[in-house]
Amino acid sequence: MPNKPQTLSIIIPVLNEAPHIGNLLTYLSKNSSPHLISEIICVDGGSTDNTSAIAKKHGARVILSERGRAVQMNLGAKHAQGSVLYFLHADTFPPKHFDQIILKATEKGHKAGCFRMKFDTKNRFLGFFAWFSRINHILCRGGDQSLFVQQALFNQLGGFNETYKIYEDTEFISRVYRHDQFMVLPHYVVTSARKYHEVGWFRLQFHFAMIHLKNFFGAGPEELHRYYNKNILT
Structure with missing residues (x-):
């Protein structure tokens, strides 16, 4: 029997992202293949603006959650239907055809990984630090680079540690490094330098x-x- 085709579930933790979420969802729709994406899930940690309404308007599934990225992303993963989970921040834009790139990597046996990163600024100081995102070492990892992981591996590792209010993505990725090979894909996400x-x-x-x-x-x-x-x- 042929293997079931892999699909991607995109999980975006959000909190008061009304100025950004619509642009991201529009971009994702224009730069991916619908048949490769099971769903886009926005997990709202208690927004007081119209983040949820905008996300729904752009076709995303909205799940309400307690505040905290680890809690939100775990809840999104629990509801995800895709065989591969893709965790993405609301102000980070993946490369064109990111879905094809990720699924080709997982089909080759890479169970988890990320993209290299650039900031949406020409600031040389930030450009210097973003350069290190190409190095496959845990010290060079961060949530702004996005993260793909096969759902089976995510579940096996127990998901994100919800005791971490910050650093939850790096903590999880460190467990992936200890367990399996982590892949840094040679394409770039562009993330906001707003912070x-x-x-x-x-x-x-x-x-x-x-x-x-x-x-x-x-x-x-x-x-x-x-x-x-x-x-x-x-």
Whole structure:
């Protein structure tokens, strides 16, 4: 019997993303193949704007959730029908034909991976750090690069650790690295530099590096969250 064709479930955690979500969903529709995508799920963590209404208008399935990206993404995965899960931020745009690229990679045996990353700015400081996203090492990973993972592997690893209020994507990816081969695809997502505009280029990058370092030396999710709240939260 022939194997069932693989399909993609796109999972987007959202919170007050009304200015961005419509543009992303329009882009996804124009740059993918409908027969390869089971659904687009927007998991809303309690938006007070019209994020959910805009997402529904653009054909996405909306699921209401408690706030927290790990909780939201796990809930989206629970409802997903596709054999491959693709976790995407609301301000990150994947490359054209991203669905074909991902599914070709999984058909070749790559169970999880991401794309390289660029920022939507010509800032050389950010461009320097984005360059490292091509390196296949856990220290170079982050949620803005997006993440694809076969649903079977996601379930086997227990999904995202919901005790992490931040750093949940890197923590999960670190378990993928320990378990299986992780693939960095040679195409680029383009992600917003809005947080760098809000916090400051150097300041934000410094504190992200400190969070990586703290995690490396054994800091737990609560300590990482406290550091984030004190130094980054705006």
